[in-house]
């Protein structure tokens with residue numbers, strides 16, 4: 001078993017370069033299945049979710065070539081199966097994008113019930129509603145989802161709630177459908193725009209991504225023959241911004257899109273820390289005094305992202321005064337608060353609300369990551385804490401952060417990966 005051993009009380013200082021967005025990569029990789037050709041994708045994050053996705057695409061008959069650490073060429077001309085390997089697809093959540101892609105290209109898809117982070121109930125009824133509106137038959141039984149369609153015909157789909165996954169999945173299924181599809185009440189996260197830009201680069205006709213309504217004019221074929229660079233990871237950038245504040249450090253975050261970070265910048269300023277948006281692609285965050293209490297409510301973009309809630313929770317556990325976080329997306333996202341309490345925090349979480357009575361400082365302890373972002377939060381807590389922290393369950397963290405301990409080490413953290 002691997003663990004991270006962190007000796008804390010080190011303010012983070014220096015520069016960190018952000019990788020390509022995990023949540024864009026895990027949608028763009030399956031989106032290549034819609035192309036009858038070859039495409040190249042750059043700025044691919046080197047994380048385990050991407051590696052699993054590449055494996056799955058190869059199992060389906062795609063040829064994948066890593067040109068360098070962050071660039072891959074995908075040849076999807078010889079896909080010979082629509083049944084994705086159940087044991088691999090059930091390992092992570094974003095495998096559901098295989099349904100939209102395979103259904104869109106071949107009219108047939110089979111995928112294991114998606115797994116992934118344990119954040120509470122994660123229904124996919126809105127994805128299914130969209131596929132059915134386009135004319136597909138969907139069966140969910142025996143731990144797998146099967147979707148079939150003679151023809152997919154463009155239509156109007158209204159999503160009952162703002163869902164990142166449903167927005168992208170219905171968009172994938174509609175790209176090669178006959179006629180026009182309009183998806184209403186869609187999510188607006190940066191990676192949704194990125195997936196639409198990728199598909200348009202390959203020959204799709206998608207308009208409105210980034211607004212509440214997406215219009216897709218179906219095309220006969222996606223041509224490939226293009227290179228696309230994945231957008232920088234908004235959540236990784238936010239993680240390092242919040243780590244700079246939590247450790248009372250001074251960090252410049254490079255290769256990010258600061259426009260995507262506005263809700264995080266606003267909250268950092270409200271806490272009394274400092275931000276300098278250098279040029280739209282690089283941002284400096286520093287903190288010289290104890291952060292003030294603030295309240296947070298997680299919301300779909302451009303609200304405060306749920307995927308940065310645990311990292312923010314670390315700061316609030318040590319802020320001056322009592323802060324409240326209201327989690328409106330995932331019901332089980334407060335599991336990390338139990339671990340912070342082992343480190344001396346005073347947090348009481350009930351349902352969707354957690355109350356943080358700020359303490360002066362945290363003390364090192366063995367802690368367990370319950371999910372990806374909880375894992376990032378515990379690393380930050382360990383870097384802040386007095387003494388030694390051991391973080392376990394690293395497979396969650398490796399799913400979505402590239403070289404996380406190396407990046408923190410370069411900023412001055414005393415952190416080592418140890419095999420027990």
Ligand code: UD1
Nearest residue numbers: 023094121122123124125126127162163164165166307329
């Ligand atoms: C994506 C992100 C995840 C992030 C989340 C919210 C990926 C791979 N993962 O997850 O990191 O935390 O967005 O920003 O991009 N819902 C339904 N029915 C559905 C779909 C969703 O009820 O068919 C509900 C969910 O239970 C949740 C809310 O809608 O309460 C938002 O979920 P959604 O945006 O779909 O999250 P994911 O796409 O799974």
